[in-house]
Structures are given as structure tokens and as C-alpha cells.
Amino acid sequence: MKILVLGSGAREHAIIKALIRTGSNPEEITCAPGNGGISQEVKTVNLDANNPEAVTNWALEANTDLVVIGPEAPLVAGVSDALRAAGIAVFGPSKAAAALEGSKAFAKDVMAAADVPTGMARKCTSLTEVESALDEYGAPYVVKADGLAAGKGVIVTTDKQAALDHAQTFLHQGMEILVEEFLDGEEVSLFFFSDGTSVVPLSPAQDFKRAYDFDKGPNTGGMGAYSPLPWLPEGFVEEVQELVALPTVRELARLATPFVGLLYCGLIVTSKGIRVIEFNARFGDPETQVVLRRLVTPLSHLLHNAATGHLAEVNEPEFTKDVAVTVVLASEGYPVTSAPNREITGIVPDTDSVEVAHAATKLEDGKLIATGGRVLSVVSIAEDFHEARRAAYEAICGIELEGSHYRTDIALKVDEVENV
Ligand code: AMP
Ligand code: GLY
Numbered sequence: 001m002k003i004l005v006l007g008s009g010a011r012e013h014a015i016i017k018a019l020i021r022t023g024s025n026p027e028e029i030t031c032a033p034g035n036g037g038i039s040q041e042v043k044t045v046n047l048d049a050n051n052p053e054a055v056t057n058w059a060l061e062a063n064t065d066l067v068v069i070g071p072e073a074p075l076v077a078g079v080s081d082a083l084r085a086a087g088i089a090v091f092g093p094s095k096a097a098a099a100l101e102g103s104k105a106f107a108k109d110v111m112a113a114a115d116v117p118t119g120m121a122r123k124c125t126s127l128t129e130v131e132s133a134l135d136e137y138g139a140p141y142v143v144k145a146d147g148l149a150a151g152k153g154v155i156v157t158t159d160k161q162a163a164l165d166h167a168q169t170f171l172h173q174g175m176e177i178l179v180e181e182f183l184d185g186e187e188v189s190l191f192f193f194s195d196g197t198s199v200v201p202l203s204p205a206q207d208f209k210r211a212y213d214f215d216k217g218p219n220t221g222g223m224g225a226y227s228p229l230p231w232l233p234e235g236f237v238e239e240v241q242e243l244v245a246l247p248t249v250r251e252l253a254r255l256a257t258p259f260v261g262l263l264y265c266g267l268i269v270t271s272k273g274i275r276v277i278e279f280n281a282r283f284g285d286p287e288t289q290v291v292l293r294r295l296v297t298p299l300s301h302l303l304h305n306a307a308t309g310h311l312a313e314v315n316e317p318e319f320t321k322d323v324a325v326t327v328v329l330a331s332e333g334y335p336v337t338s339a340p341n342r343e344i345t346g347i348v349p350d351t352d353s354v355e356v357a358h359a360a361t362k363l364e365d366g367k368l369i370a371t372g373g374r375v376l377s378v379v380s381i382a383e384d385f386h387e388a389r390r391a392a393y394e395a396i397c398g399i400e401l402e403g404s405h406y407r408t409d410i411a412l413k414v415d416e417v418e419n420v
Contacts, residue, residue, distance in 0.1 A: 002062065004030050004031075004032065004059055005068045006069045008031075008038075008359075009360075010285060010289060011071075011285035011286070011357075014377070014379070016029060016042055018292035020041070022296070030042060032058070033045070049074050052081070052082030055074070066300070069092030069282065072098065074092070075094075081094050092260070092261045093261040097257040097258065097261075100279045104121075105123050105176060110252065111276060116248055117244070119183045119275055121179065122136070123146075123176055124178070126171070131164060133179035134164070139158045142181070143163045143166050146178055147170075154219055183277060184268075184271070186206070187209075187267065190204045190237065191264050191288075191291060192265065193261075194245070195309045195310065199263065200317065201240070203228050204229045206225060207225045211330075211407075219335075220334065223330065223374075224325070224328055224407055225325075226290055227287070244276055261281060262282055262283050286374075289379045290379065291319075293324040293355075293379050294319040294320050296317075297318045323384060325385065327392045327393065327407065328407075329375050329399060330375060331373060332403025332405070335373075339372050344404075345399070345401075346399040346400045352381075353381055354378065355378075355379050356377070359376055360372055360376075378399075384415075385418050388411070
């Protein structure tokens with residue numbers, strides 16, 4: 001099967017590694033545009049992944065059987081619509097269905113119509129409305145910009161002035177603001193493959209969103225993750241499938257915007273039950289690195305069946321009992337300031353237990369250069385969290401990039417509980 005993967009992050013590198021590990025032929029995989037790590041494993045093509053016409057023309061010429069869209073930007077640009085119109089199987093929702101991620105207000109409307117449990121929220125278009133909503137719900141305050149903000153559109157704070165300032169920044173950019181009630185509990189990321197009607201769950205993961213240890217510092221795209229979550233109650237995945245994923249997919253079908261691709265359910269397990277905090281219309285990064293590391297079932301088969309409306313015929317994907325941990329290495333100043341390009345060294349070749357998924361890297365004159373932001377994810381798999389953490393941290397310790405930082409507490413709590 002000839003597969004084109006769109007994107008350039010560690011998520012796309014992890015998708016490609018999982019495709020290969022579960023039986024796809026690396027010679028039949030192309031990534032556009034890819035990065036310094038991906039280009040060492042499969043062909044890369046310098047194609048603008050956000051240009052519907054360029055992607056479609058390339059895919060047609062290369063006789064592509066399946067296009068897998070990694071990030072949200074090509075979805076928003078209508079790349080999946082153009083590919084579908086040309087008769088190419090594509091794993092990634094239409095621009096209209098991807099609004100489930102891009103517009104938090106649309107997501108709230110879909111959840112209300114489908115009776116999906118979520119936090120209370122108020123839509124605001126002025127600072128006065130924001131202030132009265134903040135007072136209504138009380139501290140801690142949750143303020144969200146209603147648009148794509150690269151994981152930086154949300155603030156959770158007890159400082160009312162900081163909440164107002166955050167709202168003001170995005171109001172100035174012409175965005176609507178959502179003020180939400182604060183939901184207290186553990187966060188879970190649960191992915192479903194969807195073909196527009198049926199859904200198939202993957203294994204749950206937990207993401208670490210804050211920049212620094214012990215959930216301090218600003219929100220980021222994600223600094224690490226682990227999977228599975230041994231502390232979840234029995235039947236959790238089935239409950240989310242019935243309460244959240246299926247009703248949402250059915251509502252989108254009813255609206256004539258079927259969701260074909262990856263439905264990312266961002267959840268909080270509160271004392272009153274499961275609540276959705278966000279949907280994404282794509283694989284999560286870095287959760288994908290741990291979820292797909294544990295996948296045993298051929299990934300290309302699952303993606304192709306989702307893309308072509310045949311998920312009902314697919315058995316539930318199988319995952320190993322082994323646990324996976326990923327730790328993200330970020331460049332100096334991330335997520336507040338950007339760093340200059342710098343050489344990165346000390347990455348050792350992948351083994352059966354530790355691998356590196358590249359994000360912001362490129363090869364230049366035989367050197368690997370880090371280009372800022374989240375640079376790479378070290379991914380390890382082992383029988384227990386203690387060993388998975390040990391191996392991941394040993395590998396990341398050996399990587400040298402001036403000014404870089406990473407969290408040291410990824411999967412620490414679950415490791416401690418495991419060893420009680
Ligand atoms: P989002 O982009 O909506 O996932 O929000 C980013 C992060 O902010 C989430 O992963 C949570 O850690 C936090 N967050 C978002 N909404 C809430 C909420 N209603 N209550 C508590 N924390 C939240
Ligand atoms: N890790 C969170 C996200 O991918 O949005």
C-alpha cells in the first residue's frame with residue numbers, strides 16, 4: 001500500500017515508525033515535508049502539506065493508496081476535501097468536521113446536541129462578558145481562545161487579572177473567548193479511529209501539558225506522555241465510546257459533516273464522572289508516540305479501513321501489555337521564546353526498547369540541527385514504568401543541545417504507585 005504521510009513532527013515520525021513496525025514497507029511510505037529524523041527512514045518530498053492542489057496532484061501522480069494527515073493545519077486548509085474529491089482514500093476529516101477542534105464553540109454545540117458530558121461554558125466577545133463569566137464560575141479560572149492557537153490558547157489560573165489579560169490578547173486578534181468552569185481530576189487522552197459511522201478505540205494515554213516539573217509553568221503542546229493508565233476503572237474505554245465518541249460521530253454525520261479520521265477525546269475524570277475538555281481532529285502529540293508504540297495490529301489496515309468506511313469490519317486493535325513512556329526535549333525558552341538553530345548531538349540509534357521521534361530537526365552538511373520548539377521525543381517501552389522511565393531518561397540525558405530542557409517527572413506518579 002502506497003502511503004503519503006503529511007506533517008513534520010514527532011507525531012508523524014511515530015506514525016511512520018508504527019507503520020513500519022506493524023508491517024508496512026518503508027519503501028512505500030513518503031512523508032511531506034518530514035524532518036531530519038523522518039528523512040533517514042523513508043522518502044521525504046518537499047511539498048507544501050497545506051496546499052490542497054499540490055498535495056492532490058502529487059498523490060495522484062504517485063498512485064497513492066492512502067494519505068494520512070498528521071497536523072490540524074492541512075485539515076483546516078481543506079487538503080482532505082481536495083483529496084477525497086479526487087477519489088483518494090484519506091485519513092483525516094473534512095475542513096467542516098475538523099471545526100470540532102478549530103472552534104471550541106462548535107464543539108460545545110455538538111456536545112450539547114449529542115448530550116456529551118462537558119464543563120459549563122460561556123461564549124464571550126467582550127472583556128465585560130469575560131469578567132462576568134469569571135465571576136459566575138469563580139476561581140480557578142479557565143479561559144480559552146476560540147481558534148487554533150498551537151496549544152497556547154488556554155489559561156488556567158487563580159489570578160483574575162491574568163485571566164482577563166489572556167482574554168484581552170485573543171479578543172484583540174478578533175477571536176471569541178470561552179470561559180469555562182474549572183474541572184478537577186486526572187486528565188486522559190483517548191483516541192478513536194472513525195470512518196464517519198463506526199468508531200474503534202485505541203489505548204488511553206496521559207499527556208503532561210505544563211512546561212515544567214510538577215505541572216508548573218505555562219501550557220505547552222505536551223512535554224511527555226505515558227500509556228496505558230493502570231489507574232483507570234474497568235470499562236472506562238467502553239464508557240467513553242458510548243457516552244462521548246459515538247454520540248459525537250453520529251451528531252457530525254447528522255450535520256452532514258461525517259468525521260473520518262482520528263477523534264481525540266481530551267477528558268477529565270471528575271468526582272461527578274467523565275467530562276470532555278476538548279476534542280481534536282487528529283492524533284495527539286506526544287500521546288501518539290506512546291499509544292502507537294504499543295500497537296500490535298497493522299496500522300495501515302486500521303487507517304485504510306477508517307478512510308474507506310470499513311471500520312465496522314475491523315477487530316479492536318491489539319496493544320502489548322508493555323508500558324510506554326515518552327519525554328519531550330524542548331529548545332531553550334520553549335514555549336515562551338524561540339531559540340536559534342543549534343546543532344544537536346548524542347542521539348543513539350533506535351533499539352527495541354528506546355527510540356527517538358524527531359520533531360524540529362533538519363540535516364545540514366551531515367549535521368543534525370534543532371530548529372526550535374519541541375525538538376524530539378524519546379520513547380521507551382518496557383515491562384513496567386520504572387524501567388521505561390529509567391531507559392527514557394538515560395537516553396535523553398545523553399542528548400546535547402545548548403539551552404534545551406525537559407521534564408523529569410513524566411510518569412513519576414504511576415511509577416511510584418506501581419512500586420508501593
Ligand atoms: P485544552 O486546549 O482545551 O485541552 O486545554 C489545555 C489544558 O488546560 C488541558 O489539558 C487542561 O490541563 C487545562 N484545562 C482545559 N480546560 C479545563 C477545565 N475546564 N478545567 C480544568 N482544566 C482545564
Ligand atoms: N498533546 C495534546 C495535543 O496533541 O493537542
